Amino acid sequence: MSAEFDHEQVAIRTGLRSDLPVIVAVHSTKLGQAVGGCRLWRYADWRDGLADALRLSAGMTAKCAVAGLANGGGKTVVAVPESTVLDVALRRKVLEDVADAVASLNGAYATGPDVGTTPQDMAAIGERTAHVFCKPEERGGSGDSSPATALGTLAALRAVRQRLHGTSALTGARLSVVGLGSVGLRLARLLAAEGAELLVSDIDPAKRERTGELGATWVAPDEGLTADVDILVPAALGGTLTKQIVPELRCAAIVGPANNQLATPDVADLLHRRGIFWVPDYVASAGGVINALTMELHHGTAHEARKRVEAIEHTVADLLHAADHQQVTPAQAASQLAQRRLDTAT
Ligand SMILES: NC(=O)c1ccc[n+]([C@@H]2O[C@H](COP(=O)([O-])OP(=O)(O)OC[C@H]3O[C@@H](n4cnc5c(N)ncnc54)[C@H](O)[C@@H]3O)[C@@H](O)[C@H]2O)c1
DSSP states (O other), rough: OOOOOOOOOEEEOOOOOOOOOEEEEEEOOSSEEEEEEEEEEEESSSHHHHHHHHHHHHOOOOHHHHHHSSSSEEEEEEETTOOOOOOHHHHHHHHHHHHHHTTTTTTTEEEEETOOOOOOHHHHTTTTSSSSSSOOOGGGOOOHHHHHHHHHHHHHHHHHHHHSSSOOOOOOOOOEEOOOOOHHHHHHHHHTTTTTTEEOSSSSGGGGHHHHTTOEOOHHHHHTTTTSSSSSEOOOOOOBTTTTTTGGGGOSSOOOOOOSSSSTTTHHHHHHTTTHHHHHHHTTHHHHHHHHHHIIIIIOOOOHHHHHTTTTTHHHHHHHHHHHTTTTTTHHHHHHHHHHHHHHEE
């Protein structure tokens, strides 16, 4: 993030009902209404929550711009002190405070689920403001974003497979999926159905039961990361790609839905120097947000939403091509594309 303040506005208020700090950062509305999830998380110092809101809202601007969405970036963070017990009653008050903060921005920003919040919480927020997405299907929303995120990651994988082996079919491709949660398991099922050869891993040993249905081989997460495969698919938490792990990697490419995969930004250059394609996580994982925004904020059909999610394949193919052409990393090509789209916005 730049050292200069480059957000359009940041609202920080003490929630009237919850008495907790509610932070809404609107980074950009150049391309359209700013969007970004509501993070309900514990912080030792509320200013760490502010730093998260600033960083994550800027990330949403880039994510929407590269995905070709007519939206900008924003984020809500409710910074819960470590000593506070977040019971059902307090949670309800928090959601009402968030709804009022979002409503006060008069449509500049819409919120959705993030770490610590769910589609049900969005329904509660939706009782006080229309500027919310990913409500449950029975409440008129698009519901759980994991299936669309998995589908979008599959599209990104196709582009990389094409680049590596001249075919977009994943049949016979060797992949290591690290993390069998909501997205990882769905993605592994799609890959297994297409005949990919899968290694799967998770820190939760109970997930091992899934290997049978997937026809996959179970390995420890560390082994999964450094396995000799075509494509590594990080689908757990962030920060797994460290400077130390880069020399150990034996994959040709890394494409996965996990957020913030790089421990530090310079790892993108190290991967590039090792000849490993790394598709930025915010590009590969955009399916969920593309689906929700297309259906809920832009009132498109499920079919249109699916087509836009599948178009991630073209986005990634174009980025790999641009990276080659300009002798830059795919990460640099993605941020250049985002900047171009923002610069040309009217
Ligand atoms: N759910 C979405 O629509 C969505 C959208 C964009 C990005 N993402 C990102 O994708 C990733 C997965 O999301 P999810 O919704 O499936 O989460 P999840 O919590 O359902 O699943 C995460 C899985 O990773 C496992 N895990 C945690 N640490 C691990 C480790 N060190 N090694 C191996 N496994 C580990 C957990 O046991 C769990 O099974 C997250 O980084 C999330 O931020 C998700």
